[in-house]
Amino acid sequence: MPEKVALKGLAAADKYYQDYGLRARELKKQGKKVIGYLCAFTPAEIITAAGFIPFRIKGDVDEPITKADTEMETIICPLVRSCFDMALKGNYEFLDGLVVPHACDSICRTYDIWKYTLNLPYSHFINMPHGTDDASLGFYREVLDTFRTSLGKFAGKEISDQALAGAIKLHNQNRAKVKELYQLRKSSPPLISGEELTKVLIAAMSLPVEESIEMLGDVIAEVKGRGGLSARKQARIMVIGAQVDDIAFIKLIEDSGAWVVADDLCPGAREFLALVDVSADPLAGLAERYLRKVKCGRTYREMKGNYQEYLEDRFGHMGRMIDDFGVDGVVLYIYKYCDPYGFEVPQIKSYIEAKGTPVLYLEDEYSMSTIGRLRTRIQAFLELLGSK
Amino acid sequence: MTEEKKPEERKKRRTATEAASNIGPMVKTMIREVLEAKETKKPIAYSFICCCYDEIIRAMDIVPHWVENYAGICGAKRDAQRFLERAEAENFSRSLCTYALCGLGFDAWREELGEMPPESPWGGQVKPDVMLGSGQMLCDPRNKWFQAAQHYMPDVPVYDVGLPWPAYESDYDYRQVQDYYVKYIVKELKGLVKFLEKHTGKKMDWERLSELVALTDKTWDLIWETYELRRAVPSPMGTGDAMNTMVPIVFMMGTQQAYDFFQDLNKELKQKIANKEGEVPDEKYRLLWGGGLPAWFALSDFNYFNSKGAVFPVETTYRMIEATYNFDIDLSQISDPLEHIAWRWVKFWTYWHDRARKRPGSHPDVERLIKYIEDYKIDGIVMHEAFSCRSWHPGLIWQLNLLKKVYRDIPSLVLESDIVDISSYNEADTRTRIDAFIDTLEAVKR
Numbered sequence: 155m156p157e158k159v160a161l162k163g164l165a166a167a168d169k170y171y172q173d174y175g176l177r178a179r180e181l182k183k184q185g186k187k188v189i190g191y192l193c194a195f196t197p198a199e200i201i202t203a204a205g206f207i208p209f210r211i212k213g214d215v216d217e218p219i220t221k222a223d224t225e226m227e228t229i230i231c232p233l234v235r236s237c238f239d240m241a242l243k244g245n246y247e248f249l250d251g252l253v254v255p256h257a258c259d260s261i262c263r264t265y266d267i268w269k270y271t272l273n274l275p276y277s278h279f280i281n282m283p284h285g286t287d288d289a290s291l292g293f294y295r296e297v298l299d300t301f302r303t304s305l306g307k308f309a310g311k312e313i314s315d316q317a318l319a320g321a322i323k324l325h326n327q328n329r330a331k332v333k334e335l336y337q338l339r340k341s342s343p344p345l346i347s348g349e350e351l352t353k354v355l356i357a358a359m360s361l362p363v364e365e366s367i368e369m370l371g372d373v374i375a376e377v378k379g380r381g382g383l384s385a386r387k388q389a390r391i392m393v394i395g396a397q398v399d400d401i402a403f404i405k406l407i408e409d410s411g412a413w414v415v416a417d418d419l420c421p422g423a424r425e426f427l428a429l430v431d432v433s434a435d436p437l438a439g440l441a442e443r444y445l446r447k448v449k450c451g452r453t454y455r456e457m458k459g460n461y462q463e464y465l466e467d468r469f470g471h472m473g474r475m476i477d478d479f480g481v482d483g484v485v486l487y488i489y490k491y492c493d494p495y496g497f498e499v500p501q502i503k504s505y506i507e508a509k510g511t512p513v514l515y516l517e518d519e520y521s522m523s524t525i526g527r528l529r530t531r532i533q534a535f536l537e538l539l540g541s542k
Numbered sequence: 543m544t545e546e547k548k549p550e551e552r553k554k555r556r557t558a559t560e561a562a563s564n565i566g567p568m569v570k571t572m573i574r575e576v577l578e579a580k581e582t583k584k585p586i587a588y589s590f591i592c593c594c595y596d597e598i599i600r601a602m603d604i605v606p607h608w609v610e611n612y613a614g615i616c617g618a619k620r621d622a623q624r625f626l627e628r629a630e631a632e633n634f635s636r637s638l639c640t641y642a643l644c645g646l647g648f649d650a651w652r653e654e655l656g657e658m659p660p661e662s663p664w665g666g667q668v669k670p671d672v673m674l675g676s677g678q679m680l681c682d683p684r685n686k687w688f689q690a691a692q693h694y695m696p697d698v699p700v701y702d703v704g705l706p707w708p709a710y711e712s713d714y715d716y717r718q719v720q721d722y723y724v725k726y727i728v729k730e731l732k733g734l735v736k737f738l739e740k741h742t743g744k745k746m747d748w749e750r751l752s753e754l755v756a757l758t759d760k761t762w763d764l765i766w767e768t769y770e771l772r773r774a775v776p777s778p779m780g781t782g783d784a785m786n787t788m789v790p791i792v793f794m795m796g797t798q799q800a801y802d803f804f805q806d807l808n809k810e811l812k813q814k815i816a817n818k819e820g821e822v823p824d825e826k827y828r829l830l831w832g833g834g835l836p837a838w839f840a841l842s843d844f845n846y847f848n849s850k851g852a853v854f855p856v857e858t859t860y861r862m863i864e865a866t867y868n869f870d871i872d873l874s875q876i877s878d879p880l881e882h883i884a885w886r887w888v889k890f891w892t893y894w895h896d897r898a899r900k901r902p903g904s905h906p907d908v909e910r911l912i913k914y915i916e917d918y919k920i921d922g923i924v925m926h927e928a929f930s931c932r933s934w935h936p937g938l939i940w941q942l943n944l945l946k947k948v949y950r951d952i953p954s955l956v957l958e959s960d961i962v963d964i965s966s967y968n969e970a971d972t973r974t975r976i977d978a979f980i981d982t983l984e985a986v987k988r
C-alpha cells in the first residue's frame with residue numbers, strides 16, 4: 155500500500171473528514187484511478203472489482219452554493235446542489251469518472267448536468283428500478299450487468315465474477331466493522347459519540363475499502379480501550395433522514411445536551427448494515443442487496459398483507475433500532491425538495507409515535523445558517539423528553 | 543381556518559382555436575363521469591399521465607381519475623391554496639410537487655369529513671378503488687404520492703408499474719439494452735392487468751385492448767401531423783391552446799373521442815392556414831416553449847405574449863407523442879398488445895438519441911430544441927421553471943447553455959413560478975420580464 159497519513163483511528167478519521175478527498179488525491183498521484191459516485195445506491199463493489207477507488211461525492215454545509223446555480227436549478231435538493239457546487243469548485247478534480255444511480259429525482263434528473271458539465275473521461279447512469287418485485291429484481295440485475303460491461307470497457311479488462319466476489323467480500327467486511335462500531339453506541343452513556351461516529355463513516359466513504367476496514371478496526375480498538383464518555387446528557391436520540399454527510403447537525407443535537415446513539419441515515423445504518431449475500435452469481439447478490447435489503451424511501455416496496463403490516467415492512471427496522479439502542483426520541487431530519495423522504499414524513503412520524511417514541515420533524519436546507527436556526531426547536535424537544 | 547377562504551376570481555384565457563375552447567366542457571364532463579361512476583359503483587383508478595396504462599384501463603372499463611388534472615383544475619381556478627395548506631398541516635413539505643400536495647391535502651380533508659370538502663372544484667375528487675403509480679424516470683411523486691395517500695386511505699391498494707427507459711450514454715447505444723427494458727415493462731404491465739382483475743373484478747378484454755392500442759398509434763400519428771401544421775406562417779395555433787389540447791393527449795388516449803378531437807383540430811388548422819389566419823393578426827416573433835409545465839393559474843400570460851405579436855407555434859411540453867411511422871421498428875408487426883405498448887414507450891423516450899449522436903457534444907433534449915427551432919422558424923425560447931416539480935424542470939438552464947455551445951445563441955427567457963401554488967407568482971414581475979424579452983427579440987431582429 156502506498157504512503158498514507160501516519161495518524162490512526164479517530165485521529166485519522168478526523169483528518170480524512172476535515173480534508174475530504176485527501177487520500178484519493180494521494181492515490182491518484184500514485185497512478186490510481188478514482189471513480190466518484192453519488193448516493194448509497196451506487197454498488198461500490200463493482201468499482202472496487204474493476205480496480206478503481208470508489209469515492210463518494212459529498213457536499214459542504216459551510217460553503218455557500220454559488221457556482222452550481224449557473225448550470226443547475228435552485229429547485230434541486232440542496233445536498234445535491236452542494237455536491238455539484240463542490241465539484242465545480244475543483245474539490246474533486248482528481249476524479250476519473252462519475253457514476254450516478256437512479257436514486258431520486260434530484261439525482262436522476264441532474265445526471266446529464268453532471269455528466270456534460272464535468273466532462274470526465276467516464277460516466278455512467280445506473281437505471282435502478284423502483285419496485286422490489288421479481289421482475290424489477292431481474293431487470294436490475296441486467297442493469298448492473300450493463301454497468302459491469304461499461305466500466306470494464308473503461309478499465310480495459312472485463313470485470314470477472316471472481317473479482318466481483320472478492321470485492322463483495324471486502325465491502326461486507328467493511329460493513330461488518332461498521333456494525334461492530336454501532337454496538338459501541340448501545341451502552342449508556344455510549345462509548346462513541348454521534349459526532350465521532352459520523353466523522354468516521356464520512357471518512358470511510360473517501361477511502362479504498364481495504365483502508366476503510368483498517369481505519370474502522372483501529373477506531374473500534376481505540377474506543378473500546380478509552381472507556382465510556384464522561385459527559386452527562388439527558389436523552390438518547392435517533393436521527394432519521396436522507397444523506398447526512400456533515401457532522402454539523404449531529405453536533406448541534408449533542409451540544410444541546412443529548413447523545414445521538416442511532417440513525418437511519420446514509421452514511422449510517424441504512425447504508426451499512428445490510429450485507430450482500432455471497433451467491434454463485436455475484437450480480438444477483440448485489441441486486442438483491444441494493445434493491446431489497448437497503449430500505450430507503452427511494453425504493454417502492456409492494457404492499458403485502460394489510461396496511462399495518464405494510465408499515466412494519468417499510469419502517470419496522472426503525473422501530474427495532476429504537477428498542478435495541480434505547481432511543482428516547484427521534485429527530486426526523488428532511489431536506490427541502492427531497493421527494494423520497496418528504497412524502498414519507500406523516501407515515502414515519504405516526505408509525506414511530508404509535509410505538510410511544512416522540513418525534514421531532516425538522517425541514518432543513520443543508521447549510522450552516524439554516525442548521526443553526528434549528529437549535530431552539532431541538533432544545534425544546536429535549537426538554538420535552540426530559541420532562542417525560 | 544383555510545376552509546373559509548373563497549377562490550379568487552380567475553382570468554380566462556382567450557383561445558385561438560375553436561377546438562381548444564371546447565376543452566373546458568370536455569374536462570368538466572370527464573370529472574362528472576368519475577363522480578357518476580362512484581355512484582354506479584364502477585371501479586375508479588387514481589391515475590397519472592405518461593404511465594403507459596391508458597389503453598389497459600380503458601379496455602377493462604375502469605374509470606380513470608387523473609390526479610394531476612384535478613390539481614391543475616384547482617390551480618387554474620385559483621382554488622388550490624386551501625388544499626396545499628391542508629397538506630402542509632399534515633407535515634408535507636411545501637417544496638414537494640404541488641399537484642401531489644393539492645391531491646393529498648384534498649384526500650386528507652375528504653377522508654376526515656367523510657364527504658367532499660366544501661365547494662370542491664367541479665364536484666371534487668372521489669375516493670378511488672385502486673391507485674396506479676409508476677416507477678420511472680419521470681418523477682418520484684409517481685411512486686410516492688399514492689403510497690402517501692394510503693395514510694388517509696389505508697384500504698385502497700396501489701400498483702406501481704416499473705417503466706424505465708434507457709438513458710443517453712456515450713459508451714453504448716440504447717439498442718444494446720432495449721430488449722431487456724421491453725421484457726421488464728411487459729412483465730410489469732402483465733402484473734398490472736392481474737392486479738386490476740383482482741381488485742376491480744373486471745376482466746381484461748384482450749381483443750379490445752389490441753384495438754385500442756392500434757387506435758392509439760393512429761391517434762399519435764394524427765396528433766403529430768396536426769401539430770406539424772403549426773409550422774405555417776403565420777401560425778394558426780399557439781402553446782396557450784396546446785395547454786388545452788393536451789387534454790385528449792394525456793387524459794383520453796385510447797379513446798375514439800381523442801382521435802375525433804384531433805381530426806376536428808386538423809381540419810380547423812388547415813382551414814385557418816388556407817385563410818392565412820394566424821393566432822395573432824400581425825405575427826412578429828415565433829417562440830418555442832422549450833420546457834416546463836405551465837403555471838395553470840396564469841395561462842393568460844400567453845395572451846400577453848400574443849398582445850406583443852409573439853406566438854408559440856411549438857412546445858416540448860405535453861407533446862408526448864411522435865409519429866409512430868418514424869420509429870425504427872414497425873409497431874404494427876407487434877401483435878401482443880402489452881409488448882406493443884412497451885416498445886412504443888421505449889421508442890418514444892429514445893427517439894432523439896440518434897440525432898444527438900450525429901452532433902458532437904449534443905444531447906437528445908437539445909436536438910429536439912434544434913429541430914423545432916429549424917422546422918418552426920423560431921426566434922426565441924421561453925421556458926418555465928415550476929419550483930415544485932423536479933421532473934421536467936431540472937436541466938432547463940443546462941439545455942440552454944448546451945444549445946448555445948453546440949448550435950447557436952438564441953434569445954431565451956426562463957420564467958419562474960409554479961404549476962399550482964400561486965403564492966410563487968408575481969404577475970407584474972412576470973410581465974416586466976416578458977417585456978424585456980420582447981425588446982431583446984426586437985433588437986435581434988433589427
Ligand code: SF4
Nearest residue numbers: 231258260396397492
Ligand atoms: S436528500 Fe433526498 S432529494 Fe436529496 S439526494 Fe437524498 S434522496 Fe435525493
Ligand code: SF4
Nearest residue numbers: 639681683931932933
Ligand atoms: S412530473 Fe412533476 S408535476 Fe407531474 S407529478 Fe411529477 S413532480 Fe408532480
